[in-house]
Amino acid sequence: MKVITIVLSTKVIDNKLDDNFLKQISLLKERIKNDKTRFDPLFQVGTEVEACLLDSNAKPVNTQRLINEMSEFPFFKKTGCMIDYEYGTCQFEFKTPPLSFSNLSSLELLYEEFILDNLTKAIKRVYSNKEVIPVFLGANPSPSILTDNRINYNDRYRKIFEWQNKFSDIELEGSYFRPAHIAAAIQGFHFHLQGRNPDHVSKMFNYVLNLIPSVIVLGASSKLFAGKIYSYHEPRIYLYDHSEQQNSGFPSIPRYLGGLEDYINYMIAKKGIFARDYFELEKERHDDARIRLNSEFYRVETRIASVQPSPKALMAMIEFFVGFIYKAIMDEEQGNQLLRPLPILREERAMSVISGYEAKSPYNIVDTIKSQLNFARKGLTELNLKPDFIDILDKRLKNKTSPSEFVAKLWYERFDGSIEKTIYKIISDIWERTKNNNPIY
Secondary structure (H helix, E strand, C coil): CCCCCCCCCCCECCCCCCHHHHHHHHHHHHHHHHHCCCCCCCCEEEEEEEEEEEECCEEHHHHHHHHHHHHHHHHHHHHHHHEEECCEEEEEEECCCCCEEHHHHHHHHHHHHHHHHHHEEEEHHHHHCCCEEEEEEEEEECCCCCCHEEEEECCCHHHEEEEEEECCCEEEEEEEEEEHHHHEECCCEEEEECCCCHHHHHHHHHHHHHHHHHHHHHCCCCCEECCEEECCCCCCHHHHHCCCCCCCECCCCCCCCHHHHHHHHHHHHHCCCCCCCCHHHHHHCCCCCCCCCCCCCCCEEEEEEEEEECHHHHHHHHHHHHHHHHHHHHCHHHHHHCCCCCCHHHHHHHHHHHHHHHHHCCCCCHHHHHHHHHHHHHHHHHHCCCCCHHHHHHHHHHHCCCCCCCCHHHHHHHHCCCCHHHHHHHHHCHHHHHHHHCCCC
């Protein structure tokens, strides 16, 4: 992918923009103006999935040797995929190149090949002296994850650690957490959707916001966090939001975007942390959804979804977004009716994090999800796509369940007095589901 490098070595100082930064913004806005009539390929999908490693004693396992070993595998050269480090020493990130949305089955198979033919074999080879289990859940269940020595100290992560270490502890149901430890203990599923042109992408962004509470309810997977079950439906999001002092979360835009210029203005109005140019400012905003301008294409990055324990469920999330967005933009009159007030979406998001299917809002959350899933299915049909995966979410809605609830149920069924042994039983069960691509619903 071609990277745009309009201006280098710019900076944000005390929320004031220097001349180089202002020049970069001007060039970006001119580029957007010139690109309004572009007609790029629709919905190219690139994904990023974070996971972690634990041993049979529920202790975090350093991924350095695994990443070094796997980086040389022919699979990555053949497919264009990547495996990389993350904030935590026991975390890794698997990335796929942009692929056509019209063949999500091939993306699912790519995940299966990575997990079954590559990750499983590499773990057995690298950690031959002990049992190591990859955990594809939104939170690390290990009770020993929240320490300084679980963090990778490259330059970027070191700066984030020092920044977050100044914040007060986060309290959740009687437990206290240092903000600088949170990112090493949670995992997300991020995917990029390519739009036709700047105006199309700003509309995509607006509709993505309307799906955020529903995705939290359907996709939560982290009720077991750091050795304890919490009542929150998705504690991962609550803790991450507070660890960043609201530098993440639902975008604080005052109104729906009328164009990408509005998004740029939103970004530059926020105080940067370490950013030296617009693209770094864009990257360090960990909003639920963000627009990426750092390539030749225009993309929306969706960051709200938790890691799903199976590749099929990951694809179900993508189908949900693609179908809904396409139908809403093509049927603009009906699409505009689906744009709910931003304050209500923020309230609904907060309640979904806490209460899941029982969330209280001016709208009935279950009815909202049902109508959105039906709308997305219509969009997929109009795209001439056979919905292969979205029925997973239909079944979760019908059963009012999620991976988060499933893991909590396992905990209560299998707890034998030992936190570590119970965690081992649970992650072993989840790993079997991941290997067999067996969705939870």
